Amino acid sequence: MGQPALILASASPRRRELLARLGVTPSAIAPADIDETPAKGELPRDYAKRMAREKAEAAKSEDGFVLAGDTVVAAGRRILPKAEDEATARKCLELLSGRRHRVLSAIALCAPDGSLRERLSETMVMFKRLSPGEIEAYIASGEWEGKAGGYAIQGIAEGLISRIHGSHSGVVGLPLYETRALLKSAGFDIA
Numbered sequence: 001m002g003q004p005a006l007i008l009a010s011a012s013p014r015r016r017e018l019l020a021r022l023g024v025t026p027s028a029i030a031p032a033d034i035d036e037t038p039a040k041g042e043l044p045r046d047y048a049k050r051m052a053r054e055k056a057e058a059a060k061s062e063d064g065f066v067l068a069g070d071t072v073v074a075a076g077r078r079i080l081p082k083a084e085d086e087a088t089a090r091k092c093l094e095l096l097s098g099r100r101h102r103v104l105s106a107i108a109l110c111a112p113d114g115s116l117r118e119r120l121s122e123t124m125v126m127f128k129r130l131s132p133g134e135i136e137a138y139i140a141s142g143e144w145e146g147k148a149g150g151y152a153i154q155g156i157a158e159g160l161i162s163r164i165h166g167s168h169s170g171v172v173g174l175p176l177y178e179t180r181a182l183l184k185s186a187g188f189d190i191a
């Protein structure tokens, strides 16, 4: 029996790779271009959920299910930006240094009839206390570019992370446990 068609609404190669680990190959990739500005006072978890939902809905199709995700790094109620320049990445690392923070990874699946299913993964991540030299070396690596919170756990940053409680794949961008459950609930045949 064939699988329903699955469209991945993401430009992120990491999300594609993580999805492949579930044995799922999207029939199409359709990145959604939405306004990613948090609303005033919006809580990190609500923001992550709204972004995933809006990406899935923007790419919605009668030809198949549409899967989207959004990953947000939160320090308390504060939503950290996606680091696009060195100054932003440095600020994020200074803020995350020596303390725990949360990574919220929301996924949304829009069915061909327009109905929506969602899941959220929440992970606690703790960085060691970073020396100025460690921060500068990390900035020089360039691995922070385009990453929420200014780091990528899947690279050298993991050597600076003393503890993680939750979902490693969620921090990278697609929580595999929640994604598998979501796809199964929609009728996908996943081993």
Ligand SMILES: Cc1cn([C@H]2C[C@H](O)[C@@H](COP(=O)(O)OP(=O)(O)OP(=O)(O)O)O2)c(=O)[nH]c1=O
Binding pocket: 009, 010, 011, 012, 014, 015, 031, 032, 055, 069, 070, 071, 072, 073, 082, 103, 146, 147, 148, 149, 151, 152, 153, 154, 171, 172, 173
């Ligand atoms: C914290 C963290 C984030 N990230 C990435 C995951 C996401 O790609 C990015 C957060 O931005 P997102 O808006 O979630 O995703 P994206 O813009 O890369 O892709 P798209 O919206 O098209 O699906 O940060 C890591 O790769 N590793 C990490 O450790």
